[in-house]
Amino acid sequence: MTLIWSKACFQTETIFDRSSGGGSDMANVAAKREISSAESEELSREAKRAKGDNKNGEESGNEPEWKNILSTFTTSSVLSDSAREKIMFLHGKIAGDEAVVVLEKTPIREDSLAELFKDSKLRLDMRNDIYSSYRLQAPPHLNEIKTTVVCPATEKHVKKYRRQESFLVEETGDDYRSITLPYVQQQSLSLQWVYNILEKKAEAERVVYDDPDPEVGFVLLPDLKWDQKQVDDLYLIAIARQKDIKSLRDLSSEHLPLLHNIFHKGKAAILERYNLPASKLRVYLHYQPSYYHLHVHFTKLGHDAPGCGVERAHLLADVIQNLQADPQFYRTRTLWFPLRADDGLLGRFKEAGRL
Amino acid sequence: MTLIWSKACFQTETIFDRSSGGGSDMANVAAKREISSAESEELSREAKRAKGDNKNGEESGNEPEWKNILSTFTTSSVLSDSAREKIMFLHGKIAGDEAVVVLEKTPIREDSLAELFKDSKLRLDMRNDIYSSYRLQAPPHLNEIKTTVVCPATEKHVKKYRRQESFLVEETGDDYRSITLPYVQQQSLSLQWVYNILEKKAEAERVVYDDPDPEVGFVLLPDLKWDQKQVDDLYLIAIARQKDIKSLRDLSSEHLPLLHNIFHKGKAAILERYNLPASKLRVYLHYQPSYYHLHVHFTKLGHDAPGCGVERAHLLADVIQNLQADPQFYRTRTLWFPLRADDGLLGRFKEAGRL
Numbered sequence: 001m002t003l004i005w006s007k008a009c010f011q012t013e014t015i016f017d018r019s020s021g022g023g024s025d026m027a028n029v030a031a032k033r034e035i036s037s038a039e040s041e042e043l044s045r046e047a048k049r050a051k052g053d054n055k056n057g058e059e060s061g062n063e064p065e066w067k068n069i070l071s072t073f074t075t076s077s078v079l080s081d082s083a084r085e086k087i088m089f090l091h092g093k094i095a096g097d098e099a100v101v102v103l104e105k106t107p108i109r110e111d112s113l114a115e116l117f118k119d120s121k122l123r124l125d126m127r128n129d130i131y132s133s134y135r136l137q138a139p140p141h142l143n144e145i146k147t148t149v150v151c152p153a154t155e156k157h158v159k160k161y162r163r164q165e166s167f168l169v170e171e172t173g174d175d176y177r178s179i180t181l182p183y184v185q186q187q188s189l190s191l192q193w194v195y196n197i198l199e200k201k202a203e204a205e206r207v208v209y210d211d212p213d214p215e216v217g218f219v220l221l222p223d224l225k226w227d228q229k230q231v232d233d234l235y236l237i238a239i240a241r242q243k244d245i246k247s248l249r250d251l252s253s254e255h256l257p258l259l260h261n262i263f264h265k266g267k268a269a270i271l272e273r274y275n276l277p278a279s280k281l282r283v284y285l286h287y288q289p290s291y292y293h294l295h296v297h298f299t300k301l302g303h304d305a306p307g308c309g310v311e312r313a314h315l316l317a318d319v320i321q322n323l324q325a326d327p328q329f330y331r332t333r334t335l336w337f338p339l340r341a342d343d344g345l346l347g348r349f350k351e352a353g354r355l
Numbered sequence: 356m357t358l359i360w361s362k363a364c365f366q367t368e369t370i371f372d373r374s375s376g377g378g379s380d381m382a383n384v385a386a387k388r389e390i391s392s393a394e395s396e397e398l399s400r401e402a403k404r405a406k407g408d409n410k411n412g413e414e415s416g417n418e419p420e421w422k423n424i425l426s427t428f429t430t431s432s433v434l435s436d437s438a439r440e441k442i443m444f445l446h447g448k449i450a451g452d453e454a455v456v457v458l459e460k461t462p463i464r465e466d467s468l469a470e471l472f473k474d475s476k477l478r479l480d481m482r483n484d485i486y487s488s489y490r491l492q493a494p495p496h497l498n499e500i501k502t503t504v505v506c507p508a509t510e511k512h513v514k515k516y517r518r519q520e521s522f523l524v525e526e527t528g529d530d531y532r533s534i535t536l537p538y539v540q541q542q543s544l545s546l547q548w549v550y551n552i553l554e555k556k557a558e559a560e561r562v563v564y565d566d567p568d569p570e571v572g573f574v575l576l577p578d579l580k581w582d583q584k585q586v587d588d589l590y591l592i593a594i595a596r597q598k599d600i601k602s603l604r605d606l607s608s609e610h611l612p613l614l615h616n617i618f619h620k621g622k623a624a625i626l627e628r629y630n631l632p633a634s635k636l637r638v639y640l641h642y643q644p645s646y647y648h649l650h651v652h653f654t655k656l657g658h659d660a661p662g663c664g665v666e667r668a669h670l671l672a673d674v675i676q677n678l679q680a681d682p683q684f685y686r687t688r689t690l691w692f693p694l695r696a697d698d699g700l701l702g703r704f705k706e707a708g709r710l
Contacts, residue, residue: 070489073472083462084659086441090468103491105460105498107438113445117428121495122502134425134502136458137495140476143460145491145498147477152485166657167634170672279522279710282666301666301693302521304439304659310668311637311656317525317691326680336672338656355634 069094070149073101080163089161091153099151100161105143112142159342166338168311169349173332176249179348184246184292187344194293197221198241208236209269216261217241220269223297225306231274234300238262245294248287248314248335253327259320262296270298284313288337288345311338424449425504428456435518444516446508454506455516460498467497514697521693523666524704528687531604534703539601539647542699549648552576553596563591564624571616572596575624578652580661586629589655593617600649603642603669603690608682614675617651625653639668643692643700666693 074092081088086105121137150157196202211217218238222228226235267278282299299305322329339346349355429447436443441460476492505512551557566572573593577583581590622633637654651671654660677684694701704710
């Protein structure tokens with residue numbers, strides 16, 4: 001079950017986005033890890049149902065049909081890759097059908113180390129004083145490559161996996177009102193999934209903390225990127241109950257009680273539930289956000305969460321300090337953020353001659 | 356030569372830090388990638404000299420001596436690992452000697468894809484509609500594990516690789532003057548390598564741009580973490596010529612001409628040399644910095660450079676805006692930053708009851 005679930009996660013994480021369609025994610029592999037709740041649940045159920053098939057597949061050894069299919073895979077292009085994460089996204093064809101193939105090396109497993117050292121071949125590359133380096137050739141079953149296939153793939157799949165360049169955009173307060181705000185309003189994408197969470201119509205069993213106050217209240221729940229198996233990559237989201245705050249840009253000093261409440265009660269709830277003190281947390285907002293309903297990210301310090309870079313994240317403690325010093329700070333200041341090449345908002349900035 | 360160099364880089368990147376000893380790096384694998392210039396050059400030369408040995412090693416196939424040594428490696432603990440980066444740092448013993456072994460899966464190579472698909476075995480794990488996932492077992496020579504050995508290793512090596520928890524520290528302006536500044540002054544670690552660069556006594560051939568003005572001048576050069584082979588992970592450092600600016604905390608509006616100069620001429624030099632426009636750059640300062648002489652980081656947007664997280668990085672554009680709004684901004688505001696558990700400065704904050 002655990003194995004199946006982690007596979008379903010990988011698949012859904014890399015296929016779907018949880019957003020209101022702003023598309024302002026960074027153009028990297030990690031950014032592909034946002035997911036729609038409904039889609040996730042559906043796929044999780046599908047994956048569990050597929051468990052029987054899976055077992056059959058394992059018991060019968062290699063599946064000749066699919067073995068043949070991948071051995072005839074012809075690569076037409078590398079859509080994206082990461083040398084750091086040892087992952088590659090390929091576009092090509094399998095027996096005439098469009099296909100996307102994702103290859104990702106598996107993490108090194110502590111429980112197979114003894115066998116790995118015993119049964120591998122080593123070739124010396126360099127030796128210098130107390131330092132030496134080798135290429136180690138491991139038995140194949142100890143060094144697998146996770147392979148995901150989408151076939152037949154649509155143009156949408158191909159576009160989704162293609163590396164998108166990001167551009168840093170400079171947005172003055174006037175730019176926000178004349179370019180960004182009209183764009184966001186025109187998109188008017190559904191926030192129904194957010195309201196479902198706030199009204200306990202969905203994901204109620206996942207809620208970690210709920211403050212029902214209509215002014216300063218919020219719901220705290222694990223982000224779907226976090227599998228909740230270990231606190232090392234802890235990631236929760238606090239969603240404000242107030243519905244009229246689109247983003248950082250709408251905040252003024254009148255929202256300080258709300259921000260203080262989320263900051264303090266969120267940290268307290270995480271300490272109580274996960275035994276993780278505030279000094280181990282990175283608490284921040286995104287600008288641009290993925291969806292235009294105020295929410296705050298809580299991630300573990302030291303976990304390289306997607307979107308925690310200085311170009312998109314704003315520490316909540318700093319936001320509070322800035323609003324205390326200047327009630328209109330976020331309505332008047334210039335803000336910088338990355339937009340992907342295919343983001344409609346980037347087009348608007350270009351049209352306005354601001355890029 | 357290229358192969359040898361990349362190996363030497365890996366080795367030195369994971370062994371040495373380029374810093375004045377502040378030790379405020381984040382406790383992650385990436386943070387181990389800072390390097391002392393002198394040590395780097397020395398090791399690079401050593402690695403080149405070792406090339407003959409290397410060839411001999413390759414030609415004679417496996418080295419029985421070392422093969423035996425690693426096959427008898429006994430792991431005493433996992434010092435740190437990253438499932439995302441597929442890397443693991445181990446502490447153990449080889450024939451009675453203390454040893455550190457680093458295992459890192461190699462990036463997927465585009466030039467071996469055809470052979471990989473043709474000669475691998477596939478096992479189906481899950482199939483669901485157009486999505487399916489597999490475990491792929493590749494021929495060992497197409498799926499090697501980079502292995503670095505330090506033996507005999509000292510306690511210092513072991514400590515260096517051990518995962519260090521980070522703690523987020525809150526520093527008011529008063530905390531800076533009563534805790535941080537005295538600590539930094541007491542450490543008074545050598546900045547000779549910085550002065551060598553400014554005076555062209557070292558690394559002169561690496562300089563990308565040099566503005567000799569004593570007030571607003573700076574030297575721009577590639578960071579040692581960047582191998583300069585592709586702009587995807589571009590990383591340069593601008594080092595101010597003024598010697599009396601320790602960090603962000605020393606900046607006031609009088610430094611605006613210097614900051615503007617670094618910002619504009621740095622971006623122009625990168626456009627000219629690397630054809631990378633300013634909209635593809637993330638330009639920022641660290642607080643705490645690794646060494647207390649003002650320097651600015653230029654990294655490619657979309658490259659997940661170590662230390663670009665919101666908890667440590669400050670966009671230069673934002674720093675300029677803040678100083679324009681309040682000349683004493685960075686002398687009076689509260690700043691947050693992570694410190695590793697073994698950082699002496701963290702001890703001072705604890706002693707002062709500030710953590």
